[in-house]
Amino acid sequence: AQSVAQPEDQVNVAEGNPLTVKCTYSVSGNPYLFWYVQYPNRGLQFLLKYITGDNLVKGSYGFEAEFNKSQTSFHLKKPSALVSDSALYFCAVRDMNDYKLSFGAGTTVTVRA
Amino acid sequence: SQTIHQWPATLVQPVGSPLSLECTVEGTSNPNLYWYRQAAGRGLQLLFYSVGIGQISSEVPQNLSASRPQDRQFILSSKKLLLSDSGFYLCACSGQGNQPQHFGDGTRLSIL
Numbered sequence: 001a002q003s004v005a006q007p008e009d010q011v012n013v014a015e016g017n018p019l020t021v022k023c024t025y026s027v028s029g030n031p032y033l034f035w036y037v038q039y040p041n042r043g044l045q046f047l048l049k050y051i052t053g054d055n056l057v058k059g060s061y062g063f064e065a066e067f068n069k070s071q072t073s074f075h076l077k078k079p080s081a082l083v084s085d086s087a088l089y090f091c092a093v094r095d096m097n098d099y100k101l102s103f104g105a106g107t108t109v110t111v112r113a
Numbered sequence: 114s115q116t117i118h119q120w121p122a123t124l125v126q127p128v129g130s131p132l133s134l135e136c137t138v139e140g141t142s143n144p145n146l147y148w149y150r151q152a153a154g155r156g157l158q159l160l161f162y163s164v165g166i167g168q169i170s171s172e173v174p175q176n177l178s179a180s181r182p183q184d185r186q187f188i189l190s191s192k193k194l195l196l197s198d199s200g201f202y203l204c205a206c207s208g209q210g211n212q213p214q215h216f217g218d219g220t221r222l223s224i225l
């Protein structure tokens with residue numbers, strides 16, 4: 001079985017401040033981890049993935065995420081948030097041998113000007 | 114890169130009416146295809162997935178069915194819609210191996 005927890009329903013930050021969205025996962029085998037962003041009435045957009053290798057993964061729009069195997073975490077980060085980063089963020093995991101993704105419940109990010 | 118087309122973007126249907134939502138994919142061949150439902154702008158529920166033509170796996174027993182008549186076409190159907198079928202339906206595709214899923218822009222279905 002596999003699952004994802006996003007412990008914060010909402011994250012509020014001021015523009016220019018660092019942004020962190022937390023994610024922890026559970027999977028029986030080796031994990032493939034993903035972050036997606038969703039704007040209102042749109043589909044999910046892929047931001048970045050961790051498959052193997054360097055624990056710090058860089059993705060689109062200045063986002064990065066750090067894989068921590070001992071803490072089973074994959075937190076999303078951005079050094080300097082923009083108002084346009086306000087959206088719904090999803091963390092997802094799958095076992096490397098599975099087709100199916102398990103998604104977290106999502107975290108709403110609000111960046112105030 | 115692949116592009117996922119979903120239509121219609123919005124749909125209002127009466128209870129008991131049939132449903133057909135279509136998803137087509139461009140820019141890839143032999144993709145894995147997925148149908149999700151998203152309620153109230155939050156979590157995604159996987160409804161069906163397909164690894165090849167005519168191969169459909171159902172994740173949740175319900176009022177819906179799916180078909181894959183062509184390699185890059187995935188259809189979500191119902192014979193009789195229920196109020197609980199309302200939601201935002203998303204189609205996704207992925208390549209083989211460690212490729213991420215990519216999503217269409219969804220269909221917002223309202224049942225009256």
